[in-house]
Amino acid sequence: MTDTALPYAEVIGDPIAHSKSPLIHNFWLNKLGIEAEYRKTHVKPAELAAYFLKRRADPDWLGCNVTIPHKVAVMEYVSDPGRVGDLIGAMNTIACETGGPLIGTNTDAGGFLGPLLSSGFKGRSVCIIGAGGAARAILYALGQIGVRELTVMARDTAKGQALLDRAGLAGTVISLDAPLPAADLVVNSSPLGMAGQPPLDVDLAPLPSHSVVYDIVYAPLDTPLLVQARERGLAAIDGLEMLIGQAALAFDIFFDAQPAREHDAELRALLTAEG
Template identity: 55%
Template structure:
């Protein structure tokens, strides 16, 4: 049954806000789902600078047609004092990527990045392991959600950044328990002859949580001699989808997960907040073709 979200002469809508915003794939994702479900609503991208963020949120708060927004860089932390309630896990992560009208009448914010990141790892995480380790490359906004998510799943974390002090601060804030490590990202650029032990029964991840390797950005320098056999390579970059990081991982025999997996997973949770029902995930293969065409 088609669900109508029109009110009066206007059309209900949600959006993604950020600076820059032209590169966002969110309008294609949400537009695809709206069309498949026959929902009479819109989803758009809106360029919002840091200085205009408070006025933008205030204007949307007063708009009865607005169903919420996805929040991308650089606003994931700046938006927090502008809303009325922060739901888990955003309160623990310290970053909001989804804002929507709450049941109490105010604006509520949450973070769907953590759940979206874990979604393609579901089968792996359902199994028991002797040991779980993740090398996380990057210390930006997305890394916050990834660090928090993997710490809760029992991983020992090695967080690498151009500023190891920032990496250490993130671990102390988001994963204070456990024997985690902070390191300079340059450590992983050169080959190593480290003799990895038997990894049977272990789960190892190497995650590019940075923008390195994205179109227009410098490449990510990672030598795969730093990853044990059987490690999974996970890159959150979506432009390009098949990054040099993933290509080099496959060449070494590693399984790979691309950034569309996390992007679609986190968008699905936000879609339900905005439009009141889950998206039709049975069409993910078709959606991926659209996003990569």
């Protein structure tokens, strides 16, 4: 049992201290007057099986969001009626149905696309940095809007090629220390540049003036990549945009209510003030 009678959802990962998801979900719960809560829980890879066994026995648990490094590993423990495993190959949201199986899905793809489409992006060529679980969702999302000219920059180029093959998309795989291609969109889907992680060392000089730079890292919010993009006059999308977008989709799944998106400006101010 939990230490509260309130129903709750949470985010799990390793590390997890940096997560802003509880602030987002609890902000919406408060605005809507819903008596529930959202937490963050540190779960190491070796603890996943025990975690799900324990949570399934808790009647107050509504499900969880999943962050690094568990987005692929969690697929072993859940049902997949939407074929998310086949289509994306990673999950970031697990819903607990009373008396039924755990259902896995992915809200990263929709969360990623929202701010990109709002920016008016109509480019064709994309460079994705990283080949992990987030990159899988991003590639799927880009495939849905017809992007076909793809470059994956990965530390492990074989892993980058496997990422393209899984998505069923043609593209080029280059190493992280290769020059950046002149893409219409550059996405950092890796943890590089996040607080406590190695920096992302990339030169944006090859990008044309119309390019968009999108960094899904949100701690810090102004990553060196985005600072460099703005200094070059390029359009920049920060990690809070995707974080809030994917959280909104997950909130509806957990709490059966639409989040209070009319308060996004206030929410962003709170998230930014938190650091």
